[in-house]
Amino acid sequence: MTSLLACQHELSERYQNPNNVTPTPGEFLTAILNNNRVRPYYWEISTFVNWHVGVYSQSVSYLNSQSMYQQNESYIQDRWDDYYRPSANGAGVIANFRALESAYNKLTDIKKEQTNVYLQAAKVVLYDQTAQMVDLWGDIPFSEAGELTNDGKIVYAKFDSASQIYSTIIDDLKTISDYFATLTLEQSTLTEFSKQDILLSGDLGRWQRYANSLRLRLLMRLSYVDEDKSKIAVLEMLNDAAHYPLLNDAGYSPGMHDILLMPLTTYSDDLHNAFTDWTNYPAPYFALEEVLKPANDPRIPVLYDKYGATINGDFIPNAEFNAMPLTLTSVEQQENMEHYSIIDSVTFLYNTKLPGIVFTSSETSFLKAEAYERWGGGDAAQEYINGIRNSIIFYYYLNNINTNALKRLTAPSSDSIESFLSNTAFIQYEGTSEEKLAKIWTQKWIHFGFMQSIQSWAELRRTGYPQLVFNPSSRSGFELPPSRLTYPENEKTYNANYATVASRDFRDATIFWDVK
Numbered sequence: 001m002t003s004l005l006a007c008q009h010e011l012s013e014r015y016q017n018p019n020n021v022t023p024t025p026g027e028f029l030t031a032i033l034n035n036n037r038v039r040p041y042y043w044e045i046s047t048f049v050n051w052h053v054g055v056y057s058q059s060v061s062y063l064n065s066q067s068m069y070q071q072n073e074s075y076i077q078d079r080w081d082d083y084y085r086p087s088a089n090g091a092g093v094i095a096n097f098r099a100l101e102s103a104y105n106k107l108t109d110i111k112k113e114q115t116n117v118y119l120q121a122a123k124v125v126l127y128d129q130t131a132q133m134v135d136l137w138g139d140i141p142f143s144e145a146g147e148l149t150n151d152g153k154i155v156y157a158k159f160d161s162a163s164q165i166y167s168t169i170i171d172d173l174k175t176i177s178d179y180f181a182t183l184t185l186e187q188s189t190l191t192e193f194s195k196q197d198i199l200l201s202g203d204l205g206r207w208q209r210y211a212n213s214l215r216l217r218l219l220m221r222l223s224y225v226d227e228d229k230s231k232i233a234v235l236e237m238l239n240d241a242a243h244y245p246l247l248n249d250a251g252y253s254p255g256m257h258d259i260l261l262m263p264l265t266t267y268s269d270d271l272h273n274a275f276t277d278w279t280n281y282p283a284p285y286f287a288l289e290e291v292l293k294p295a296n297d298p299r300i301p302v303l304y305d306k307y308g309a310t311i312n313g314d315f316i317p318n319a320e321f322n323a324m325p326l327t328l329t330s331v332e333q334q335e336n337m338e339h340y341s342i343i344d345s346v347t348f349l350y351n352t353k354l355p356g357i358v359f360t361s362s363e364t365s366f367l368k369a370e371a372y373e374r375w376g377g378g379d380a381a382q383e384y385i386n387g388i389r390n391s392i393i394f395y396y397y398l399n400n401i402n403t404n405a406l407k408r409l410t411a412p413s414s415d416s417i418e419s420f421l422s423n424t425a426f427i428q429y430e431g432t433s434e435e436k437l438a439k440i441w442t443q444k445w446i447h448f449g450f451m452q453s454i455q456s457w458a459e460l461r462r463t464g465y466p467q468l469v470f471n472p473s474s475r476s477g478f479e480l481p482p483s484r485l486t487y488p489e490n491e492k493t494y495n496a497n498y499a500t501v502a503s504r505d506f507r508d509a510t511i512f513w514d515v516k
Contacts, residue, residue: 022103023099023103024103025100025103025104025115025118025119026118026192026193026195026196027196028096028097028099028100028103028118028122029100029118029121029122029196029197030196030197030198031086031091031092031096032091032093032096032097032100032122032125032126033091033125033197033198033199033261034091034198034264035090035091035093035129035261035356036088036089036090036091037079037082037083037089037090037091038091038261038356038358039261039263039354039355039356040271040354040355040356040357040451041089041263041267041269042269042271042273042274043078043088043089044089045271045274045275045450046273046274046275046277046278047072047075047078047079048075048078048079049274049450049453050062050274050275050277050278050280050450051071051072051075051278052071052072052075052076052485053136053453053454053456053457054280054450054453055068055069055481056069056457056460056481056482057445057453057456057457057460058284058285058286058287058468058470059284059287059448059449059450059453059456059457060275060280060284060343060450060453061279061280061281061282061283061284061285061323061324062278062279062280063278063279063330063333063334064326064328064329064330064333064471064473065330065473066473066474066475066478067473067475067478068473069470069473069475069478069479069480069481069482070473070475070478071482071485071486071507073488073489076485076486076488077488077489077490080137080487080488080491081488081490083129083130083133084141084145084146093125093126093129093130094126094145094146095146096122097122097123097126097146098145098146098147100118100119100122101119104116104118104119114185114186114189115189116179117183117185117189117193117204118193118196120176120179120180120207121193121197121207123172123176124173124176124207124210124211124214125199127169127172127173127214128214128358130142130165130169131165131166131169131214131217131218131221132454134162134165134166134511135221135454135457135458135511136454136484136485137484137485137486137487138162138484138501138504138509138511138512139159139160139161139162139501139504140159140160140162140165141157141158141159141160141495141497142157142160142165143157143158143160144157144158145157156494156495156496156497157495157497158497158500159497159498159500159501162511162512163222163225163512166218166221166222166512166513169218170215170218170219170233173211173212173214173215173218174215176211177208177211177212177215177244180204180205180207180208180211181208181243183204185204190202198261198262199259199261199358200259205245206259208245209245209246209247209248210247210259210358210359212237212244212245212246213246213247213259213359213363213364213367214359215233215237216234216237216246216364216367216368217359217363217367217455219233219234220234220367220370220371221458221462221513222512222513223374224462224513224515224516225512225513225515231374231375234371234375235371235375235377238368238371238372238377238378239377246364246368247259247359247360247361247363247364248361252361252389252390252393254360254361254390254393254394254397254398255397255401257361258357258358258359258360258361258394259358259359259360260355260356260357260358261355261356261358262353262355262356263352263353263354263355267352268352269352270349270350270351270352270354271348271349271350271351271354272345272349272350275343275348275349279333279334279337281342281343281349282323282324282333282337282340282341282342282343283303283304283321283323283324283340283341283342283343284323285323285324285325285326286466286468286469287303287323287445287446287449288300288304288321288322288323288341289322289323290466291442291443291446291466292446293321294426295420295424295426295427296420296424297420297427298392298412298416298417298420299391299392299395299446300321301321301344301409302344302347302395302396302398302399302409303343303344303347303395303449304321304341304342304343304344305341305342305343305344305345306318306319306320306321306341307337307338307339307340307341307342308338309338309339310338318339318340318341321341322339322340322341323340323341324336324337324339324340326469326470326471327471343450344399345406346399346402346404346406346407346408346409347395347398347399347402348398350402350404350406351398351399351401351402351404352402352403352404353401353402353403354398354401354451357451357452360390360391360394360447361386361390362386362387362388362390362391362394362444362447363387363444363447363448363455365383365384365386365387365390366383366384366387366440366441366443366444366447368380368383369381369383369384369386369387369440370437370440370441373433373436373437373440374433374437380429380436380440381429384429384436384439384440384443385421385429387440387443387444387447388421388427388443389417389418389421391443391446391447392412392417393411393417394447396409396411396412397411427439427443437463437465438465438466441459441463441465441466442465442466444459445459445460445465445466458511461483461510461511461514462513462514462516463516464516478507482507482508483507483508483509483510483511483514484507484509484510484511485507486505486506486507487501487505492505
């Protein structure tokens with residue numbers, strides 16, 4: 001983190017002073033990774049998660065207002081811009097990747113051989129962020145985005161087909177995995193790469209696992225629109241773990257095995273303001289009342305606080321964990337807030353150490369469980385159980401990395417977790433194939449929570465699970481959550497290529513993989 005801060009100062013100076021040397025590929029990789037849209041920082045959570053995707057996926061609670069399902073155009077513009085160009089909130093992945101490409105292309109062939117590791121790692125991150133943009137909007141400017149003409153003028157990029165972007169990413173991730181599998185770096189290059197790689201500290205094996213796990217996610221995402229392609233590619237990966245390693249769960253430890261973007265050492269803020277801004281801190285109703293409480297799930301006390309009321313100067317906690325009903329009016333919600341559970345203060349609201357969740361072993365297990373249930377070839381039940389087990393461990397890990405003077409919870413013992421997984425009827429892997437898949441998808445939705453609500457919303461649209469009930473808004477045209485985000489105003493105004501997608505730019509249009 002210290003080297004990152006020094007690097008940031010140097011990058012800023014070089015960008016502002018054209019007489020200085022161009023930043024190196026390694027420095028551009030650091031800039032790409034240092035993304036506050038990945039970390040759960042105030043602006044991302046307050047303006048994007050708690051206003052948009054968290055509401056549309058019920059990963060957060062929200063007030064029943066007229067505008068609850070209507071996107072905020074200013075905040076949507078910010079989110080779009082932060083993918084394409086750097087700001088205090090976003091890494092500008094496209095702009096920095098194009099700069100990295102340019103710096104790389106100017107190197108000699110000998111230097112390219114060792115420097116290529118920066119380009120390939122950056123591609124994995126670029127593809128991850130690009131797939132999320134596709135999942136939010138559909139067709140987006142990609143292949144031409146961030147380019148300049150020969151005389152230095154901006155190119156207004158065409159809108160690439162969402163399905164073609166997915167296809168390109170999936171194919172190239174396989175190539176990147178093969179690259180990391182056989183890569184040997186000179187010690188000096190590895191040392192420098194480890195310094196600039198603020199995500200995985202130069203661990204080439206974990207970069208390969210990241211690439212493969214991301215590819216698995218995207219193949220399953222399109223598995224209902226192109227099942228044959230997905231089935232062949234996924235089973236090839238799962239049947240050859242040596243060649244296609246994924247995030248593993250053997251001796252699982254979140255800090256070692258998951259892909260997490262840690263906060264900067266100078267970061268001292270937390271999320272309590274992001275949740276109180278729009279009153280999103282009550283516990284989400286469906287998650288608590290329909291999934292976790294019926295199972296007496298051990299994640300309940302680490303995800304939520306019982307909350308309570310202050311009476312005559314004394315705080316009186318509520319006796320039980322209870323979520324606020326969805327059917328209350330916004331006035332009733334605000335008047336009765338103290339009687340219902342809220343999201344946990346130690347794990348989330350006052351935790352300055354919360355990382356950005358890039359990928360977890362739990363997600364990998366749930367993806368494998370779905371694949372095995374639909375196509376055979378492995379033990380779907382075991383992967384389903386692995387996903388829940390690791391999710392329990394993961395959320396207690398988040399609770400226990402909080403360094404504030406707050407009461408952290410003791411994680412349940414391995415024996416108690418195994419007893420829960422073995423003896424709780426509500427979560428047992430039984431029923432029809434559709435019922436089993438519903439359990440996989442619902443548990444994955446629980447695991448994603450608000451910190452991965454982009455994934456949560458995508459999977460909700462792809463699978464239809466969990467079967468959430470949305471209280472309708474009274475605003476005409478915005479009665480229910482959208483199927484996609486509509487394009488921001490500046491893109492409509494300044495990019496002439498918008499005309500090619502204008503006829504499909506409405507909130508009820510579906511992303512190409514949303515066919516179930």
